[in-house]
Amino acid sequence: MLALSDAQIGGWVGSFLFPLFRIAALLMTMPIIGTTLVPVRVRMYLALALSLVLVPTLPPMPQVDAISPQALPLIVEQILIGAVMGFSLQLFFHVFVVAGQIISTQAGLSFASMIDPVNGASAPVMGQFFTMLVTLLFLAMNGHLVVFEILAESFVTLPVGDTLSVEHFWQVAGRLGWVLGAGVLLVLPAITALLVVNIAFGIMTRAAPQLNIFSVGMPLIVVLGMVIVWLGTADILSHYESLASEALRWLRELARAR
Template sequence: MFELSDAQIGSWVSSFVLPLFRIAALLMVMPIIGTQLVPTRVRLYLSLAISVVLVPTLPPMPLVDSISLQAFMFIAQEILIGVMLGFVLQLFFHVFVVAGQILAMQMGLGFASMVDPANGISVPVIGQYFTMLVTLLFLAMNGHLVVFEVLAESFLTLPPGSGLQVDHYWEIATKLGWVMGAALIIVLPAVTALLVVNIAFGVMTRAAPQLNIFSIGFPLTLVLGMVIVWISMADILSHYQALASEALIMLRELARAS
């Protein structure tokens, strides 16, 4: 009869299950793969496949009793690391979502919303357009491969059972407030142009009070807003490269032990 000892079970848990939880946590939270567009079963199968490929290349894991409190603490630590890595990527994607929402509100298109199939919520059309644009750019520039590379390196720089340094992660957390600032930088030229348009309509209303500004200004603001968005797309790639580099560098710093 085939029997497994406690040491063998503990070795199997530490060598395969601990990396699996970190990989699965990242895939459940990160954009694109962690959205509602990808079924949970597919994400679990992908986590198993990555674990099978990655585990033989990892250094020896610490032995732990499979049903002890220490094992549950190690599993919780791996889930926390994976969630933090995915959360940084979510913040990077939401920079463009917030930028689209700010721009839509300024051009009077905030009422035109649609259901985001990735998150299951209603967002302005401009925000959804920016989301699809950054998703395509992220995949076209192999950003997902860089994320998997950082994930593989994290098992060397931050092996399971090594413990988390609170000061290091608190320092990283203080840098995550760049979402709103980065979104404002992206849409600042367009918002400034729309502000000039609104000021011009205000001057027209002051000069000719009998002019119905709502029937003229609202559709004209929409048309000029679409033209401004079209012109601003010429500079979106430079903003994406700068923000993507900052987000991936932050992701690599997060995966460091110190």
């Protein structure tokens, strides 16, 4: 008769439970899958499915009883790693959200807002347009598969039970403050064009004070803003490729992946 001790059963459970926490934390915080558009139950089922696929290929896990107090620091560690990886991807998506909000403000479209189904708050329509655009590009170029690949490599480069370097996380996190700068650079041509238009209307108002600039200028600025955005989308793919490559490279550095 096969006799198993409680420690052996707890170690086997831990070998599946520790990777599950890291995978679930990433899926709960990453863009697209981690939004409110995907139910929590579906995300948990997906985390279980990924864990069943990845666990047989992972390095040996620490033989720690999953229901013992010694397992609590390991669980918190895995949740922290997965959450940090997911939030770093969220910053990449917010580059395009910031770009859309900047254009909305400059083009007089900030009053055109709608309820963001992801965050449940009011957001400019232009920001929603850029969010949907980057989501479709991310899925079309298999960005989610690259994220899952980095996640699988992280169990080798950041094994469960390994001492984390806080300095490494702070160093990489400090480099992720590029959101606002990248968003401004993304829409810099549109901002410059709209600034020239506003300066032209200012000169017209100074030259002809009797001209009602509010009734003529605001509709024209809105129309010109839409035209400038339409022309700018022709070059959006090259900007997306450079920003996505940079974000995924930083994600690999965060996970110390090759």
